[in-house]
Amino acid sequence: MKIAVFLPNWIGDAVMATPALRAIRHQYPDAEIVTIQRPYVADALDGLDLVDRTISLKSGQNLVSRLQLLQQLRRERFDLSILFPNSFRSAWLAFLAGIPRRVGINRDGRGWLLTDAIPARDKQTPHPAIDEYLRIATFLVEEAQTDSEVSLPLSRTMELAVTEADQKRWKAFLDQQSAEFKSRPLICLNPGGAFGAAKHWPTAHFGELAERIANELDRSVLVVCGPAEKTEALQIVEQANHHLVTSLAAEPLHLGLTKAAIQQAELLVTTDSGPRHFAAPFQVPVVTLFGPTHILWSETYYDRGLHLQLDLDCGPCQQRVCPLGHHRCMKDLRADQVFRAVVSLLDQQNKKAA
Structure with a gap:
C-alpha cells in the first residue's frame, strides 16, 4: 500500500500531528508513507521515522509548477x-491526483471530494488540534480492527528528533560562547508568532524577563528566532543588557538549530507559536504566553507546561491583529507575572526531581 499524508501548513500543528502519524505508521507497518507538506514543516520533522519520503508543497507556485506537482502526485499512484x-485545497489536490481513497474531516464544503468524510465538530467550540488529527487516525485504526479487538485511546505523545547535523549546528553556536554562559543552566525565550502581530509579547517585556532570569536566577538566556524575528531577538538582547543573554540572530538560522537549543534548555518561555511545541517532545518545561488565541485550540495536555492568559472582556478574539488597537491581552501581561511563573515551574520540576 502507498499512502499520501497531507500535513498541516503550520509548524506547531505538524508537531501536534505526530501522534496521529505514529498511529498510522503502526497501523500500516508495511506501507510506503509519503507526506506532502511545506518545506519548513519537513525541516521541523526531520530525523523522525514516521514517514518514508516527503514531497514539497511550495507556496506561490505558478501554473506550470502546480501542474508539475499534480503530475508528480498522479505518477505516484x-x-x-x-x-x-x-x-478545500488539500482535498481538491488529492481528488485531482486520482487518489482513489481520500480520508479527512468534512469541513469547508469539501465533503463531496472525500470518500471517507469524518463529521466535523462545531466550528465555534474550541477543540484541540491534536485530538482532531487523532480522530482521523482513530477512524483508520478502528476500521481495521476485528470485532474481538478493543479500541483504546491513541497516545497524545508528540515526537521530534535532533539530527546529527542539528547537533553540529548547536555545537558550532556553543563554541562561540563564553565558558560562563556554557556553565549555567539554559533558559530559552521564543518571541515568534507567524499567526500575526496579535500573538507577539512586547520586546521590552521579553528584555526585562531575560535580564531578571540572568540576574536573579543566575541562568544563561538564549533568544531563539526565525528569519522574521531576527530584529526582535537582537532588541531583546540589547534591552536585557546582560552578558548571559544572547540570541541565535547572528547564526545561519535553521529549525534544526532551534530544536537542538530547546532540547538542551532547562525551560522555555514562548508565545503561542510553532516552537512552543518543541518543548513537550523533549520533556522541557514550558511557559506559554497566550493573547488572542483560545488555549483549547492548541491544548496538548502536556504536564510540564504552564499557560498564562489574561482574563479580558475582549478576548480571546482569534484575530491576527488587535481589532481594538490596544493589544491589552499581551501588553498588560507583565514581565513580573511571567517571571513568577518561571520560578514556580522551575520549583515544581526541582521538587519532582528530588
Whole structure:
C-alpha cells in the first residue's frame, strides 16, 4: 500500500500531528508513507521515522509548477490519502491526483471530494488540534480492527528528533560562547508568532524577563528566532543588557538549530507559536504566553507546561491583529507575572526531581 499524508501548513500543528502519524505508521507497518507538506514543516520533522519520503508543497507556485506537482502526485499512484488540513485545497489536490481513497474531516464544503468524510465538530467550540488529527487516525485504526479487538485511546505523545547535523549546528553556536554562559543552566525565550502581530509579547517585556532570569536566577538566556524575528531577538538582547543573554540572530538560522537549543534548555518561555511545541517532545518545561488565541485550540495536555492568559472582556478574539488597537491581552501581561511563573515551574520540576 502507498499512502499520501497531507500535513498541516503550520509548524506547531505538524508537531501536534505526530501522534496521529505514529498511529498510522503502526497501523500500516508495511506501507510506503509519503507526506506532502511545506518545506519548513519537513525541516521541523526531520530525523523522525514516521514517514518514508516527503514531497514539497511550495507556496506561490505558478501554473506550470502546480501542474508539475499534480503530475508528480498522479505518477505516484497512491492508494490512500489522509488529509490533516481542513482546507478545500488539500482535498481538491488529492481528488485531482486520482487518489482513489481520500480520508479527512468534512469541513469547508469539501465533503463531496472525500470518500471517507469524518463529521466535523462545531466550528465555534474550541477543540484541540491534536485530538482532531487523532480522530482521523482513530477512524483508520478502528476500521481495521476485528470485532474481538478493543479500541483504546491513541497516545497524545508528540515526537521530534535532533539530527546529527542539528547537533553540529548547536555545537558550532556553543563554541562561540563564553565558558560562563556554557556553565549555567539554559533558559530559552521564543518571541515568534507567524499567526500575526496579535500573538507577539512586547520586546521590552521579553528584555526585562531575560535580564531578571540572568540576574536573579543566575541562568544563561538564549533568544531563539526565525528569519522574521531576527530584529526582535537582537532588541531583546540589547534591552536585557546582560552578558548571559544572547540570541541565535547572528547564526545561519535553521529549525534544526532551534530544536537542538530547546532540547538542551532547562525551560522555555514562548508565545503561542510553532516552537512552543518543541518543548513537550523533549520533556522541557514550558511557559506559554497566550493573547488572542483560545488555549483549547492548541491544548496538548502536556504536564510540564504552564499557560498564562489574561482574563479580558475582549478576548480571546482569534484575530491576527488587535481589532481594538490596544493589544491589552499581551501588553498588560507583565514581565513580573511571567517571571513568577518561571520560578514556580522551575520549583515544581526541582521538587519532582528530588
